Amino acid sequence: MTYVDDYPKAAKLVRWHFGVAFLALALGGAFGLLQALYRTGHFRSLLPINATEYYTVLTGHGVLLALVFTTFFICGLFVWATTSSLDRPLASARLARVGFVSMLVGTVLAAVAILNGFAPGLPFESADVLYTFYAPLKAHPAFYVGAALLVVGSWILGAVYFLTYREWRTDNPDARIPLQTFMVLTTFIMWYLSSIGVAVEVVVFLIPWSLGWIGHVDPLLTRSLFWYFGHPVVYFWLLPGYLAWYTLLPKFAGGRLFSDPLARVVFVLFVLLSTPVGFHHQYLDPGIADGFKFIAMTNTMMLLLPSLLTAFTVVASLEHGARQRGGDGYLSWLRALPWGEPAFAGCALAGLMFAAGGFSGMINAGMNINYLIHNTLWVPGHFHLTVGTAFALTAMAVSYWLVPQLTGKRLRHRRIASVQPYVWFVGMTLMSNAMHRGGLAGLPRRTAEPLFRDTGAAAFDPVFGSIAEIQFQIAAGATLLVVALGMFLLVMLGTWLSRANVAQLSVNGHIPEPLSGPDDSPRVLDNLWLWTGIAVLLVVIAYGLPLWSMVADGLLQPGAAPIPV
């Protein structure tokens, strides 16, 4: 019996989520290629956009991939993880559908507002505010309402996971929380805590501002609220990837998870430390005391600990799997891993690239060296390694394994699927490497005309190589990425549209027991109220005074009374 046979309603719900996620991935990926070719000056005369529309494309690329693709895929994946690990259906399928519809309506509203940038005759004015949507850039209210509905929909899905867990707990009062459910619940505790920031920003400030109900907003306050959410959202993307690396990758490798307790410790650390870090995106902002920026830097650096624990646990699990498959030696066991299996190769390569992303992230997080790369192309170079590969490639790899179980159909075009993770990996290496080098040379991000004109390259000083070579490498990498994306979508479409039950599936949903199980860890790790309370306390310490100081300086206009009059 596969998942679709055991939980047909939940499987349908996951398929809906994945379907929207893949549509957003296709459109956002196409925007990415347009954007890369335009800003690097390759085939610019053939592209259907001008410099103004570049920002429409940039906004669409960021929102569709970083917010829509991720949120839909994660919420769908978590429906599967919760139901399969608790071995019961969702507590309320109807509520889950409400959450899905809320996210879908929100996405349509925001997408139409963004696409207005191409055709101003559409119902809404444009929303070229980029996916980091804070003042002073202002979008049509539909964009902000859409963003709010997307977040609210994810909250509703989160409530369904918790309700399902509560039902399970009633039936299993003394059992340890199954690891996948533990990961889902801790991820959503972090998500609830952090997304409050963007909810307040959008509902209290940006929607009234865009509707003309209030004349001003304080850019520093809305930026701070955005980044209060804007960095933890990175972990909202990452932790589902961790769920796959901890619970699925060891199985793909032919082995078992090395340590369940270490996995729980890692997720608890993310609950505690993910949110009080946002000021490290605002090192150059005036109006925030350096001490609070320093706290954010310290917390961010401490987040390296769970990532390093993950590297240790996952690599140990892979080695165990490889040795089960006959591998031996200090390193030659690596050859015994199933590199031809797309689900394994995708997850493993994503993890490898995430390590590189972690190193460049340390530069971003350092208060002093951040100044070298702030607002340069280095930053998108970094997050294309993290969300653009650690999450996206893992999501694709998991889909190769999970979609057959959601549809009851064998994976089609297996050879294309086997090649796809490598094409993505090479493409991302080229693009991200060039972006990092461009950032070191001072190339700005978020601009259609980074060189301003052909002779503008002289203004930048690459450590080695030339600006022209960096630009070409970005364009070549982006092209390879879109080729890899096309391969993935072809495999998914081919599988989805094929006939069900014509052949036995080559995958199964069984997750082997860890080598060290939950009973080897203290039960306090499962005390979600405790970790939530400490996380809230840390947020109050990191954000209480600075936010109060901004509000006290005038809620809407700095220098005014705290309450608008």
Add this chain to the structure above:
Amino acid sequence: MTADGDDEDVSRRWLIRALVGLGIGIPIAVEATTFLGLLSSRLGGGDSGTEAPATTTASGTGIGEELLPATAPADTLADAFVQVADDAWRFEATVTVANTTDGPYTLKLGAVTTGSGSRVDGGHSSGRVPPGESRTFTGAWPLPAGETPATLDVTGVRHADGGEETTRTVRLGDVPVRG
């Protein structure tokens, strides 16, 4: 296993080896080249690391600077930007002429050359500015879409000195592009 099955297995094994070789090898080559380039530049005294900051070589005449610094009247570039339209871009430059000399003075703005080498003729003039007076005027040049101005031909005419002309092709600094 049949012979066909064996062939397929061997072919698949080679495909995987090639994938892993290329997929891991290319990134290692790219990153190794980057690392060696960094080392060579910072430790080995590479060319680019010893050059003077490139911003000084790239700078041209910007807003607030004089177009003809060698002449006595002050011809200040008051504003300059590229206005983006659907199918064509337009360069606009506003110049303030402060005639500090004893005789009348005229400033003419001629052709603009874009960074891509396109040349757009122009014929804008301040008109005759009497001694001790100032005048501000704006010139506009249609540019091919996607191109930005690199140089501007400028001519100053001192009428009291028999129409003595000073001509210069002014290299422009960064001109903002407005949507």
